[in-house]
Amino acid sequence: MDLKKILDDSKYFLSKSELEINENELKKLQYLIQTHSGLYYNKDKIIISDTEYDDLLRKLKYLENKFGLEVKVSNNVGSNLKESSFEKVKHSRPMISLDNTYNEEDLNDFNDRVIKNIILSNIWEEEKSVKYTIEFKFDGLGVELIYKGGNLIQALTRGNGIEGEDVTQNVMQIDNIPKVIDYLDDLEVRGEVIMPISIFEKLNKKSKEEGGKIFSNPRNAASGSIRLLDNTVTKQRKLKFFAYDLANFEEFIKKENINNYYNVIKKLESLGFDISAYFKKCNGINEIIKSIHDFGNTKKQIDFEIDGLVIKVNDISLWKNIGTTQHHPRYAIAYKFPAEILTTKVIGVEHSIGRTGTITPIALLEPIFIGGVTISRATLHNYDEVEKLDIRIGDSVFIKRAGEVIPKIISVIKNVRNSQEIKIKVPEYCPSCDSKVIKDNNKVRYYCDNKCCFEKNVGKLTFAVGKQGFNIDGFGEKQVRLFLKKGIISTLDSIFLIKNKKDEILNLEGFQDKSVNNLVEAVEKSKKVKLSVLITSLGIAGVGKKVSKSLSLLLKDVIKGKQDISELTIDDFELIDDIGSEIAFNVISYFEDIYNKKIVERLVELLEIEYPEQKKANLVFSGKKFCITGSFDNYKRDDLIEIIEKNGGEFVGSISKKLDFLLAGDKAGSKLKKANDLGVFVLSIDDFLLKIDF
Structure with a gap:
């Protein structure tokens, strides 16, 4: 089987609408669905994402109906099981799939169909509101657990929906599956086996380090783990099982006298099964x-993958009248979240130079629309990561973008390689200034050491004028790049002399009197600055906003020129919380450099610096750590942080047991829940203001 051709053909149909596909192409699309279905359910060579498979299947359903095909491939519920070491066993009732929906319109259509079928069955005389349940749609491996006399005797995978593989011994290794239950009649519980995200990440990290198999997602990892011949390894993978269905539903509800789905699942929970939280x-x-x-953001707060929510009619007595198709029940539907993982191709690589000189490989991609935006680039982080994932130019890859997260290549589809792919190499010379690239000792970092490197200075100055630094309104990378190129600025201190360059800027295309005056005014306004902001803006490796505040008192006289950096030792730095030997070395090295010292001297002359005073020991928040969540009507987050620090407190960005207070405003998120769970004291804005002295 030529998997590269399968992938290329799939991309062709994914790029077409239903109206652009003709009847002559239908057989090819049917073949693709059958092929991908086999790869999906057999779990060995998946080459497209779930979203792409769903899109192809949706198009096939439409076209099979449009052209009146009697035998519909789209009605198949799975694939033929592959040859394996596990025995094949027929399910007592088929494990069929759920139909999918992606928007409100489809949900309303589903509801209309449910009501129509109920009325046609003469159960209702007029339209009413249907009572539903909603729960997680787990993204794992479908499994059926068979109990007799209260004992777990067999476990089957979903397989092709008609028969599955007997994986009893491996399922026995899953800790949260009850091996004995307080129910003596036959019971066949269906659910999903998943791998927690935290375990998945550890597994892949270890595999990368050892050169082992990299799983593209937790579902594939769970599927692979449940099919291992060595079930001691299965146990180490710490899989979980969540129940959501029964094979012998009618027998169970009759015996238990239950008439709704919600109570059925709650009954399973009482028997010891984990269910959707x-x-x-x-x-x-x-x-x-x-x-x-x-x-x-509920999805981000759980340690396992879900790809949507399942909606079911709660009244079980209505299910038979609402009906089922060969492929799915009509009384239930899956609402799928927007695509987070899709496939694309690496068409090139760019070597990007950061503000510290670090060179980062950036993958250039065939453009793909995902998460609401078109993606054509993705960071590869560093060259060690490139080697571990074995990413090459020409590779087809799975790419993920969840919400606002930066796009990330999660795995390579090596099955479709054709030997034409090109390995990505570390550049010998800097792509910007042609200086020799240096390997940082004991680190994965490669960098350019040339202080005059154009791209390095673009990054350094863009950082300095941005939100982490002087926060100069209207001054961003575009202006930095242009002004450096034209010689209007050269170093950080030269930015604060830009008022002397007004005529030169006005001669540039796109600049008018008003915009230039606004820019000059913003620069002048930013001259009044705290020492910590100046230290951050210097761009010393490892020194961000928080570290700069910690360093301000120690470096106060060094900045003023009253003390030479040689008078300080690494031990002096390490006495400060959160400062280690590496940051200390970076700071000392920066101020020992004559070039840097001259820049700092000129900045001291040009700026109005607010120097910190020694903190009083008896302030109201002395020694207390704060975190902030939510929004506040009259205060920005930075204003609150300043109040906390002026009163002796320390701001931290995350919740832990070491935290003293969480300041919570409106629409407080997951931090509030975590704080309550850990017993952290929560303050409202009113309580907070009562404690301080303005």
């Missing part, structure tokens, strides 16, 4: 839609 009842489709809108 997000599980609730909704009255009508509008409540379902509101729940989806309110779902927010």
Whole structure:
């Protein structure tokens, strides 16, 4: 099987709308669906993402109906099981899939169909609100657990939906699956085996270090783990099982006298099965839609992958009348989240130079629309990462972008390589200034050491004028790049003499009197600055906003020129919280350099620097650590941090047991929940203001 051709053909159909695909191409699309279905359910050579598979399947369903095909490939529920060491066993009831939806319109259509089928069955005389349940759609491996006399005797994978593989011995290694239950009749529990994200990341990290197999996602890792011949390794993978269905549903509800789905699942929970932590009842489709809108960042707070939410009619007595198709039940549907993982191709690599001179490989990609934006670039982080993932120019890759997260290549589809791919090498010379590239001892970093490197200075000065530094309004990378190129600025101190360059700037295309005056005014305004902001803006490796505040008192006389840096030792730095020997070395090296010392001297002359005073020991928040979450009507976050620090406190960005207070405003997120769980004291803005003395 030529998997590269399969992938190329799939990309062709993914790029076309249903209306652009003709009847002559239908057989090829059917073949692709059958092929991908086999790869998906057999879990050995997946070459497209779930979203792309769903898109192809949706197009096939439409076209099979349009052209009136009697035998519909789209109705198949799985693939033929591959040859393996596990025995094949037929399910007592087929494990069929759920139909998918991606938007409110489809959800409303689903609701209309449910109501129509109920009315046609003469159960309702008029339209009413349907009562639904909503829960996680787990992204794992479907498994059926078979109990007799209260004992777990067999476990089967979903397989092709008709028969699955007997993986009993491996499933026995999953700690949260009850091996004995307080229910003596036959019971066949269905659910999903997943691998926690934290375990998945550790597994892949270890595999990278040892040159082993890299899994593209937790679902594939869970599937591979459940099929291992050595079940002691399965146990080490710390898999989890979540229940959401029964094969012998009718027998169970009759015996237990239960008439709704919600109570069935709650009964399973009482028997010792883990179920979806997000599980609730909704009255009508509008409540379902509101729940989806309110779902927010819940996905980011759980340690396993979900790819959507499952909506089911709660009243089980209606299920038979609503009906099923060969492929899916009509009383349930899966609302799928927007695509986070898709496939694309690496068409080149760019070697980017950062503000510290670090050279970072950037993958140039065939443009792909994902997470609401078109992506054509993705960082490869460093050259060790490139080697571990074995990414090459010409490779097809899985790329992930969740929410606002930076796009990331998560794995290479090596099965489709054709020997034409080109290995990515570390550049011998800096792509910007042609200086010799240096390898940092004991680190993965390669860097350019040339102080006059153009791209390095662009990065350094862009950082200095940005939000982390002087925060000069209207001064960004575009202006820095242009002004450096034209010789209007050269070093950090030269930015504060830009008022002398007004005529030169006005001669540049796109600059008018008003914009230049605004820029000059913003630069002049930024001259009044705290010492910590100046230290941050120098761009010393490892020295950000928080570290700069910690260093301000120690470096105060060095900046003023009253003390030479040689009078300080690494021990002096290490007495300060959060400062280690590496940062100390970087700071000392920076101020020992004559070139840097001259820049700092000129900055001291040009700026109005606010120097810190020694903190009083008896301030209200002395020695206390604060974190902030939510929004506040009359205060910006930076204003609150300043108040905390003026009163002796310390701001930290994350929640831990060491935290003393969480200042919580409106729309407080996951930090509030974590703080409550850890017993951290939570302050409202009113309580906070009562404690301080202005």
